[in-house]
Amino acid sequence: MDLVRSVTDYLPGMLRAGVLAFQITLLAILLSWVLGLATALMKTSGNALLAAPAGFYVWFIRGTPSLIQIFIIYFGLPQIGIRMSPFVAGVVALGLCSGAYVAEVVRAGLMAIPKGQWESARAIGMAPALLMRRIILPQVVRIIVPPLTNEAINTLKNTSLLSAITVMELTLYTQMAIAATFRPFDFYIMAALLYLVMTTLLSRFATWFERRFQIH
Amino acid sequence: MQEIYLTSERQGQIADPVMAFLELTDVSKAFGDRTVLRNVSLAVEKGEVVSVIGASGSGKSTLLRCINLLEVPQSGRLRFLDRTIDYAEVTRGRMRQASYAVLRQRIGMVFQSFNLWPHMTVRGNVTEGPVQVLGLDRTEADARAEAILAKVGLSEKIDAWPGTLSGGQQQRVAIARALAMRPALMLFDEVTSALDPEMVGEVLDLMKQLADEGMTMLVVTHEMGFARHVSDRIAFVHEGRIAEIGPAEQMMAAPRNPETRRFLDRVLHHT
Ligand SMILES: Nc1ncnc2c1ncn2[C@@H]1O[C@H](COP(=O)(O)OP(=O)(O)OP(=O)(O)O)[C@@H](O)[C@H]1O
Ligand SMILES: [Mg+2]
Numbered sequence: 089m090d091l092v093r094s095v096t097d098y099l100p101g102m103l104r105a106g107v108l109a110f111q112i113t114l115l116a117i118l119l120s121w122v123l124g125l126a127t128a129l130m131k132t133s134g135n136a137l138l139a140a141p142a143g144f145y146v147w148f149i150r151g152t153p154s155l156i157q158i159f160i161i162y163f164g165l166p167q168i169g170i171r172m173s174p175f176v177a178g179v180v181a182l183g184l185c186s187g188a189y190v191a192e193v194v195r196a197g198l199m200a201i202p203k204g205q206w207e208s209a210r211a212i213g214m215a216p217a218l219l220m221r222r223i224i225l226p227q228v229v230r231i232i233v234p235p236l237t238n239e240a241i242n243t244l245k246n247t248s249l250l251s252a253i254t255v256m257e258l259t260l261y262t263q264m265a266i267a268a269t270f271r272p273f274d275f276y277i278m279a280a281l282l283y284l285v286m287t288t289l290l291s292r293f294a295t296w297f298e299r300r301f302q303i304h
Numbered sequence: 305m306q307e308i309y310l311t312s313e314r315q316g317q318i319a320d321p322v323m324a325f326l327e328l329t330d331v332s333k334a335f336g337d338r339t340v341l342r343n344v345s346l347a348v349e350k351g352e353v354v355s356v357i358g359a360s361g362s363g364k365s366t367l368l369r370c371i372n373l374l375e376v377p378q379s380g381r382l383r384f385l386d387r388t389i390d391y392a393e394v395t396r397g398r399m400r401q402a403s404y405a406v407l408r409q410r411i412g413m414v415f416q417s418f419n420l421w422p423h424m425t426v427r428g429n430v431t432e433g434p435v436q437v438l439g440l441d442r443t444e445a446d447a448r449a450e451a452i453l454a455k456v457g458l459s460e461k462i463d464a465w466p467g468t469l470s471g472g473q474q475q476r477v478a479i480a481r482a483l484a485m486r487p488a489l490m491l492f493d494e495v496t497s498a499l500d501p502e503m504v505g506e507v508l509d510l511m512k513q514l515a516d517e518g519m520t521m522l523v524v525t526h527e528m529g530f531a532r533h534v535s536d537r538i539a540f541v542h543e544g545r546i547a548e549i550g551p552a553e554q555m556m557a558a559p560r561n562p563e564t565r566r567f568l569d570r571v572l573h574h575t
Contacts, residue, residue: 204419208478211372212433212485213408215401222436226423303422304465 094274098265105261106282109247112178112257117240119183124190131191132198149188155249157185162253178250186243193235197228230301237294241287258282325350325520326489331380331391333366340366341377342544353521355531358541359567364524367541368491372411373404385410385488409437412482413491416498418474420466426477427462433485452480456510472503476510490514492523528572532556540564
């Protein structure tokens, strides 16, 4: 059986490529949260010197294709002396790309917290950083879990774009398997199933998190 | 019991006030080109309860919020305990964050909309300030929270979430949260206005109890019964000025300012 043979031959490689995609996703998500939180705080700081670069970043990322951003990082930056491995370039590019969307999600979350929450915390003597950490962000996190889950899933799916910069992730590996076996249907379906497993894992985790930290 | 709320957190740092306990001098506040407070001066003695009344939009909340710097007036001075704050300096950004904190730790504020923190239980709400701001350890803060919740009659709700409480209960938790900081002054901004009528009493009773224990209180209210019977003095705010201030009984029975009379006629006879 051709199908069975090609599956058994390539399944370990497919799984490895899937794990790589998942690793890149997790690192890019972490980066995007840090960037997104910082950007959102800068944009809402009321300080033009902070808000302007944050605004530019969001505007640039949201207005350009992800693939172009990836190419700028991997092919463009070496021209000015910044060289990264495909893996690192992939994490950085996807993190930067997603960070802009995370920033908008966090900003919307911050604006959804009633003014009274800030005021009661200030009135008790909390300094801004403490207030943000203890009162505001814990509430924001609960609000933004669903949109952040969407964004995480987008990032995972965007890892397939990294096939264009030679990251041996699931999509590129699948294409190589197809080139060797001429079985596009089998392998694309298998790749799709693996992506589905990973996206489902992400959203399951988000659901668990939401339940666990529900506000009563 | 009274002692708790009047002593300083760090003993000995606060000089016994010879002059008024709280003193606002020539406070003016504008939002954009809209002037909301016009040269307001007000002195409050230690242990005194002053009710602030006046029409909607007259500047009552703004006046209260200037005291703990939730709003910063363009000019005027605030003297409270042993420190004096020149508002103009604050506007210019000359005040350090630590100074805000020191002032606010000593001033409790209760809002119309409770503003409890929904991601924390009642215990969490009441211990948050003592632990995070005053640096108490958990056990101490817990003991304090338990004592104060007993006082406001909510011992059995200590592990409840704010969202499961009635409005009256939430507001009493908000008062407990403020008291847990052991403030020297309490500010109340229409704290019963968002409550169902049957819950107004429990909150007013608690405020009366605090007043009887000697708490210094500044109370913006539409509850004329409270203003008359619980407060020592009533201040009537009209268009950003304290148009009249005097002993509660006299203000209610024989106001001198025609605007005060007009306002009282309206609220006492047409509600
Ligand atoms: N942050 C703000 N920005 C702009 N205008 C404000 C702000 N806060 C208050 N004002 C205006 O200042 C005026 C006084 O407001 P304030 O809340 O002090 O009135 P109030 O006497 O407490 O009224 P109410 O009884 O309705 O609570 C109002 O006209 C209000 O619209
Ligand atoms: Mg008001």
